[in-house]
Amino acid sequence: MHTKGRAHAAIPKSPERGVDAAARALELVLSSLEDSKAEDIVSINIAGKSALGDYMVVVSGRSNRHVTAISEHLISDMKDDGLGYARVEGLEVGDWVLIDIGDIIVHVFRPEIREFYNIERMWAAPDIEEGRLH
Numbered sequence: 658m659h660t661k662g663r664a665h666a667a668i669p670k671s672p673e674r675g676v677d678a679a680a681r682a683l684e685l686v687l688s689s690l691e692d693s694k695a696e697d698i699v700s701i702n703i704a705g706k707s708a709l710g711d712y713m714v715v716v717s718g719r720s721n722r723h724v725t726a727i728s729e730h731l732i733s734d735m736k737d738d739g740l741g742y743a744r745v746e747g748l749e750v751g752d753w754v755l756i757d758i759g760d761i762i763v764h765v766f767r768p769e770i771r772e773f774y775n776i777e778r779m780w781a782a783p784d785i786e787e788g789r790l791h
Contacts, residue, residue: 679704679711679760686761689734690716693727695765701780711760715777717768721751724765728754731763 683700690698695716704711718724728748735743735758744757752770756763764776 682758682760683712683714685734685738686714686731686758686763689731690714690727690763692734693730694723695727696768697771699777701777703780706780710757710762712762713776713780714761714763715766715771716764717766717771718751719768721767724754724767725751728756728765731756731765 687698687700695718697715697717699715701713701715702711703709703713716727718727725748728745732743732745735741741759745754747754752767753774754765756765764771766774
C-alpha cells in the first residue's frame with residue numbers, strides 16, 4: 658500500500674505493456690492527484706488479486722466541487738499525455754467518482770462517503786483461497 662507518490666494517467670489494460678507501464682501510469686496518476694490537492698491518497702497494489710487492474714487508488718476531495726475538479730484534472734492530464742481515455746462514472750454528482758484507466762482504478766470520494774464504503778479495508782483484507790484465510 659502506498660500513501661503518497663507521483664502519477665497521473667494511463668492506458669487500456671494490455672498484457673504486453675507489463676508492470677513498468679502500469680507503474681509509470683501510477684506515478685502519473687498520483688502526480689495529477691497531488692497537483693489537484695487530493696487528500697488522503699492511498700494506492701493499493703491489486704495485481705494478481707483482481708482482473709480489474711494492477712492498482713487501485715483511493716483519494717478524498719473536500720467537497721462535491723473538489724471531487725469533481727480532482728476528477729476532471731486527472732482526465733485532462735491523461736488526455737494531454739496521450740495515454741488514452743478513461744471510463745468515468747459519478748462525475749455529475751461529485752460524491753464518488755470512479756475513473757477506470759485500464760491498469761488503474763481511481764476512486765475520488767467526499768470524506769463521509771469514503772468512510773461509509775471503506776473500500777480500502779476490503780482490499781487490505783487477507784486473501785481468501787478456497788474458504789481459508791491466510
